């Protein structure tokens with residue numbers, strides 16, 4: 001029978017080791033139930049014998065409600081920040097300055113590490129046991145957050161976390177506390193389910209969590225801590241054996257052996273040139289990582305040289321941060337402008353104090369819908385965080401409530417359309433609000449703009465600006481009026497010379513004979529994209545037959561559910577739309593499906609899903625080719641999908657395909673299949 005002392009020690013060791021295997025190595029060797037059983041045995045022992053509670057006991061991860069005003073901790077060495085580089089030239093200049101300080105002929109190799117966007121922590125271990133943890137504070141003195149850091153599962157309470165190598169007598173390590181992206185999303189999912197406000201910014205939430213007075217709150221949130229630097233270490237280990245860490249790489253390896261969670265993808269490169277070659281790759285893969293980074297850290301690998309280089313001002317010379325262009329910025333929400341789309345959908349758009357972000361000045365950002373605004377409690381006058389990354393339209397992430405002064409006003413959906421003053425509706429169960437008036441001038445403009453666009457009726461020479469000009473001149477009131485435009489009228493418009501008028505009229509004439517499916521997809525019926533339009537054209541063969549069809553007949557089509565079928569019927573029931581169809585017919589626009597072209601049977605029995613923009617084929621053309629070769633086009637990816645034909649900026653369909661193991665092909669491969 002082991003003594004309570006020896007059993008408690010054994011349990012601590014087993015539990016700590018499994019915690020390491022689970023959270024750091026992601027390779028558990030016991031089940032959760034087994035872990036829980038051992039854990040409860042330890043809790044029972046410690047409850048019966050409180051003197052057995054040790055600082056490295058996993059029971060201490062649960063947190064406590066003991067509040068203290070965060071006593072101060074002096075760091076054993078200054079916790080320095082890094083100088084910044086924003087370009088390759090900055091990096092070359094940095095190396096050149098360093099080489100001047102070193103014996104001629106010195107070759108510098110470098111470690112490249114991701115620059116994590118979290119909070120710095122400094123953690124102390126004595127004889128292998130975590131004894132203290134502090135925030136960076138002012139770099140010399142930080143706040144004692146030991147109780148909170150103990151709750152972070154990736155931080156070992158005892159080192160080495162596994163194995164029997166001797167720990168140093170004393171070591172102080174530096175790291176970064178953050179939320180992994182998937183943990184942050186899960187945390188917000190929990191908030192959403194509980195009807196609580198969502199967290200906006202992962203870094204700020206991590207900061208708030210680390211500085212909680214009640215460490216039980218910290219324990220309830222899934223923080224992660226990467227450790228990447230040794231601030232201080234005893235010259236030898238607990239057995240008196242000297243510790244020798246000549247390079248950054250050796251240091252990281254040593255830390256990994258001790259069981260610290262090391263930032264992934266840290267690599268050694270022989271020259272700065274190699275490092276610079278890596279930068280574009282990092283910028284590209286940045287968003288695919290499970291943690292936020294705002295740049296890269298480049299460190300002289302040789303620690304002796306690093307020490308010789310010393311510190312200039314507050315920055316060490318031997319390391320530098322290469323900063324990516326900021327993708328997030330904080331600015332003031334000055335007003336909310338409502339955009340009305342062709343379906344009548346209201347999109348609240350933030351009018352912002354202009355701010356430089358992601359390489360450009362941004363003064364507008366989308367706020368998606370009023371549900372988003374309500375969930376995040378965004379208010380007029382708020383400081384808001386906006387994001388602009390890559391080609392995505394800038395959007396509001398959320399407000400910064402801490403910066404409120406009390407003058408901020410709630411944002412509510414308008415009761416009436418700001419353009420046509422029709423009462424706004426929110427269909428039951430819908431996220432969005434709508435202007436239901438099909439004759440709303442803004443909806444008409446958006447509809448016509450969509451009708452003529454590439455991918456719809458594709459009327460060359462008729463962009464949004466021209467549409468606006470024609471509406472303002474009173475020449476068009478709906479899509480059908482386009483086909484009644486006269487040269488004499490057009491010539492009176494600003495910037496319309498004879499040649500431009502001739503070209504425009506020629507492309508309008510050409511548009512009259514577009515296939516029925518293309519016309520249907522151009523009408524802007526909610527839910528009727530090119531795939532559904534093609535199915536409707538295939539089944540009903542004419543607009544007349546489709547208008548006469550009831551919900552049930554439409555629903556018989558594969559891939560069209562009752563909601564969409566009802567939507568289509570309602571669209572054609574609308575007076576405004578019926579007049580439009582009559583006018584289009586009278587103008588000579590094609591209303592019939594032509595004979596089906598048959599080019600071969602190379603794709604017989606194959607089902608395709610299209611996603612993204614193809615380099616040369618339009619969606620309609622690709623659909624036509626697939627069907628002319630005996631294949632089928634479907635709108636969603638399932639196990640029955642044969643191929644996903646993917647172009648630029650693909651949507652979630654590509655991810656779904658990858659999950660289901662459906663082959664993804666590009667246009668070139670597709671065209672080869674037809675040969």
Ligand SMILES: [Zn+2]
Pocket residue numbers: 340417418419420421422435437440441442
């Ligand atoms: Zn309206």
